[in-house]
Amino acid sequence: MTYIPxxxxxxxxxxAGRFPGFDTLEQxxxxxxxxxxxxxxxxxxxxxxxxxxxxxxxxxRPLLDLLLGQDGEPRVPVLELIDxxxxxxxxxxxxxxxxxxxxxxxxxxxxxxxxxxxxxxxRGFSHLVAAEQxxxxxxxxxxxxxxxxxxxxxxxxxWSLWTRYACTAFxxxxxxxxxxxxxxxxxxxGYLNIGVNAREKWEVPDHGEGAAR
Amino acid sequence: MRITHxxxxxxxxxxxxxxxxxxxxxxxxxxxxxxxxxxxxxxxxDEVDLVVxxxxxxxxxxxxxxxxxxxxxxxxxxxxxxxxxxDWVSDERGAHVLYWTEPRSIGGSDPVPLGSNNSGRGVGGxxxxxxxxxxxxxxxxxxxxxxxxxxADWPISYDDxxxxxxxxxxxxxxxxxxxxxxxxxxxxxxxxxxxxNGEIFLRGATKLGLRAAVGPVxxxxxxxxxxxxxxxxxxxxxxxKVNAKASPLITxxxxxxxxxxxxxxxxxxxxxxxxxxxxxxxxxSYFKNGVEHRQRAKAVVVSGYSIETPRLLLLSGNxxxxxxxxxxxxxxxxxxxxxxxxxxxxxxAEEVRMYKAPPPEVSTEEFYETDxxxxxxxxxxxxxxxxxxITWAEHVAAQGHWGPALRERMRDYVHWATLGALCxxxxxxxxxxxxxxxxxxxxxxxxxFAYSQGDNDRKxxxxxxxxxxxxxxxxxxxxxxxxxxxxxxxxxxxMAARAEEGVVDTExxxxxxxxxxxxxxxxxxxxxxxxPALTIMALSARLATLLPExxx
Ligand SMILES: Cc1cc2nc3c(=O)[nH]c(=O)nc-3n(C[C@H](O)[C@H](O)[C@H](O)COP(=O)(O)OP(=O)(O)OC[C@H]3O[C@@H](n4cnc5c(N)ncnc54)[C@H](O)[C@@H]3O)c2cc1C
Ligand code: SF4
Numbered sequence: 001m002t003y004i005p006x007x008x009x010x011x012x013x014x015x016a017g018r019f020p021g022f023d024t025l026e027q028x029x030x031x032x033x034x035x036x037x038x039x040x041x042x043x044x045x046x047x048x049x050x051x052x053x054x055x056x057x058x059x060x061r062p063l064l065d066l067l068l069g070q071d072g073e074p075r076v077p078v079l080e081l082i083d084x085x086x087x088x089x090x091x092x093x094x095x096x097x098x099x100x101x102x103x104x105x106x107x108x109x110x111x112x113x114x115x116x117x118x119x120x121x122x123r124g125f126s127h128l129v130a131a132e133q134x135x136x137x138x139x140x141x142x143x144x145x146x147x148x149x150x151x152x153x154x155x156x157x158x159w160s161l162w163t164r165y166a167c168t169a170f171x172x173x174x175x176x177x178x179x180x181x182x183x184x185x186x187x188x189x190g191y192l193n194i195g196v197n198a199r200e201k202w203e204v205p206d207h208g209e210g211a212a213r
Numbered sequence: 214m215r216i217t218h219x220x221x222x223x224x225x226x227x228x229x230x231x232x233x234x235x236x237x238x239x240x241x242x243x244x245x246x247x248x249x250x251x252x253x254x255x256x257x258x259d260e261v262d263l264v265v266x267x268x269x270x271x272x273x274x275x276x277x278x279x280x281x282x283x284x285x286x287x288x289x290x291x292x293x294x295x296x297x298x299x300d301w302v303s304d305e306r307g308a309h310v311l312y313w314t315e316p317r318s319i320g321g322s323d324p325v326p327l328g329s330n331n332s333g334r335g336v337g338g339x340x341x342x343x344x345x346x347x348x349x350x351x352x353x354x355x356x357x358x359x360x361x362x363x364x365a366d367w368p369i370s371y372d373d374x375x376x377x378x379x380x381x382x383x384x385x386x387x388x389x390x391x392x393x394x395x396x397x398x399x400x401x402x403x404x405x406x407x408x409x410n411g412e413i414f415l416r417g418a419t420k421l422g423l424r425a426a427v428g429p430v431x432x433x434x435x436x437x438x439x440x441x442x443x444x445x446x447x448x449x450x451x452x453x454k455v456n457a458k459a460s461p462l463i464t465x466x467x468x469x470x471x472x473x474x475x476x477x478x479x480x481x482x483x484x485x486x487x488x489x490x491x492x493x494x495x496x497x498s499y500f501k502n503g504v505e506h507r508q509r510a511k512a513v514v515v516s517g518y519s520i521e522t523p524r525l526l527l528l529s530g531n532x533x534x535x536x537x538x539x540x541x542x543x544x545x546x547x548x549x550x551x552x553x554x555x556x557x558x559x560x561x562a563e564e565v566r567m568y569k570a571p572p573p574e575v576s577t578e579e580f581y582e583t584d585x586x587x588x589x590x591x592x593x594x595x596x597x598x599x600x601x602x603i604t605w606a607e608h609v610a611a612q613g614h615w616g617p618a619l620r621e622r623m624r625d626y627v628h629w630a631t632l633g634a635l636c637x638x639x640x641x642x643x644x645x646x647x648x649x650x651x652x653x654x655x656x657x658x659x660x661x662f663a664y665s666q667g668d669n670d671r672k673x674x675x676x677x678x679x680x681x682x683x684x685x686x687x688x689x690x691x692x693x694x695x696x697x698x699x700x701x702x703x704x705x706x707x708m709a710a711r712a713e714e715g716v717v718d719t720e721x722x723x724x725x726x727x728x729x730x731x732x733x734x735x736x737x738x739x740x741x742x743x744x745p746a747l748t749i750m751a752l753s754a755r756l757a758t759l760l761p762e763x764x765x
Pocket of ligand 1: 266267268269270271272289290291292332333334335336337338339340341342343344345346347348450480481482483516517518519521522525573701702732733734735744745746747749
């Protein structure tokens with residue numbers, strides 16, 4: 001059994017969740033090494049960024065916090081996970097032909113978000129209050145819904161880029177699995193109890209919103 | 214209903230023609246390292262009988278069949294020779310390595326995302342991370358143009374494929390209930406138990422009086438060689454670490470190695486070489502570890518799937534075929550198809566926990582055929598799908614949710630059940646692969662894939678969505694949501710009776726070049742509403758009976 005500090009047991013991002021006490025990581029002892037390796041790596045991400053510049057971080061961090069509703073600690077280190085991915089050039093294997101490859105698309109869209117903040121509020125994106133930031137982000141989603149362009153780019157494709165990277169990073173993290181009651185890796189043990197309302201003995205039933213610590 | 218008789222699965226018989234499952238280790242590890250170590254190796258200068266490009270559904274079956282007949286074969290694959298123990302993880306994000314993630318660009322009015330959505334790399338091909346559904350096409354799929362004046366006819370018939378469907382179903386083997394649709398048939402293994410997701414499907418179908426059946430899945434339900442039983446862990450799309458779900462890596466490659474085939478992994482084929490005077494292929498050039506090599510061969514079979522196969526032939530043009538091999542009539546890369554694959558999820562008061570059990574569970578093909586009373590032609594099938602958290606987030610985000618709303622919806626995960634439809638989108642000439650300006654790590658132009666839907670396609674998606682919503686509501690769903698997606702690629706080098714209409718003839722020979730073949734999903738003229746892998750393998754098994762005739 002790997003050691004989990006008491007303060008980290010059953011942890012969920014921002015302590016949100018409906019499955020009190022449920023901790024995917026307590027199952028690590030039942031996983032194979034290859035799987036445990038990739039999952040545990042997410043708990044110890046590199047804090048030294050390799051892709052984003054300092055100016056980009058100033059925009060990307062609040063943007064990602066907003067997209068994922070991470071308004072407090074503990075936070076899934078989404079920015080760091082995305083940074084590692086972009087530094088390795090690990091794309092999804094395609095990009096829209098009206099956008100450049102993902103890394104360049106990230107840099108350019110962050111620059112435009114900063115530009116929007118300057119134009120609208122005469123301050124940098126990172127100096128705005130969350131509501132002002134959210135408004136600028138909402139504007140991109142609105143343009144995507146109406147099929148319009150944002151700074152000349154297809155807003156739907158920009159929105160897809162941001163949310164795809166953000167969700168992939170966040171929902172790859174075991175704390176996010178705790179929040180939603182997902183069992184995580186299941187090799188070699190597998191599941192014994194399948195069917196409506198069936199649970200493994202280590203799974204926790206849904207206690208409803210606001211049930212976590 | 215007349216159901217084609219099927220004799221009980223005779224293991225001795227299967228083993229005698231394909232020993233793969235018995236060549237896997239039975240000690241808890243998943244790879245027969247000895248078999249790989251002792252694999253035959255050919256020198257580049259050796260002229261082998263056949264080079265196969267791609268060790269996926271098409272390429273692996275052909276390699277196995279012909280190796281058994283004594284052919285000297287080198288099968289090259291751009292990706293790794295996977296070891297499920299070391300290389301695969303029981304984790305959604307970590308499975309990224311399985312996909313074809315070299316750059317590709319997408320466009321058209323309805324761009325189709327590639328990568329994890331539809332294409333794999335490495336020995337075993339896309340079936341390594343396919344869901345596992347293994348249905349047949351219906352007999353009507355072969356005469357869509359004659360019957361409905363849309364799409365195209367296949368230049369071969371269902372009957373040409375039936376014996377090969379049966380053979381492959383035994384080799385995977387496929388588990389499912391008696392199949393009442395298309396050409397009614399039985400499966401070699403009985404159906405698996407269903408999880409919450411499948412229960413909901415069956416409950417809704419019963420309420421509506423709609424026929425539904427468990428299966429057909431390429432996961433044995435019972436002993437089959439040294440394959441282990443499924444442990445119902447739900448990670449089929451991430452590669453089966455158990456060796457339960459079929460992929461050519463375990464169903465055909467071991468037997469191919471045992472019969473002298475060489476599988477050369479990490480070898481990206483860059484060009485098919487053709488002698489211009491005789492207009493015959495002489496082999497291929499390929500990159501391995503950054504170095505360009507050649508392999509001489511009497512014949513070449515391209516099995517790189519619907520995007521990479523046309524790309525390779527486009528890249529292989531010469532002065533006699535300046536626009537690419539098999540492209541003298543501007544058909545190469547065209548008529549590429551995806552199935553419209555809307556997924557509808559329903560919210561239930563009970564806990565469904567759809568991440569348990571293999572994602573493939575229950576299907577219905579009640580909407581498969583043309584219904585003359587409807588304003589569209591052809592139809593769709595419905596199957597269970599069970600998105601894991603990252604894919605589920607895509608569903609939720611597609612509804613427009615972000616921030617706290619996204620998180621709250623995601624926390625509701627255990628209450629949702631999901632169905633997916635496969636709509637038969639029709640082939641269109643403008644849906645095609647071309648070469649982009651962008652290049653890959655070897656300096657080769659990458660594929661650009663343009664896709665736009667037609668009117669019939671849009672109508673099918675709408676109708677399919679409605680049918681899934683009805684099913685979920687009948688099962689007691691409090692709320693439903695749908696995401697529009699695509700699944701499966703086929704076409705791009707279609708089979709046709711004449712060179713003016715396609716890229717290969719009825720025996721997979723590329724028009725206009727000698728000894729060049731295509732054996733993969735790209736030869737489909739139309740796609741039906743069935744998942745394609747079984748048909749790709751059956752076509753390949755059929756081709757294996759034709760090639761020896763051609764070689765005489
Ligand atoms: C997520 C997902 C779920 C799916 N679910 C199902 C399902 O449930 N049922 C079903 O029937 N189908 C399913 N499919 C589709 C199915 O896997 C494919 O249709 C099928 O595997 C295609 O077979 P193929 O032989 O044409 O190509 P592949 O199996 O993809 O094989 C092509 C191989 O060629 C190699 N290659 C390509 N280009 C080159 C080159 N230039 N040089 C060397 N090697 C090259 C690739 O690395 C690859 O290994 C699914 C696919 C995905 C991605
Ligand atoms: S659910 Fe079964 S078949 Fe699918 S990956 Fe897991 S063990 Fe393999």
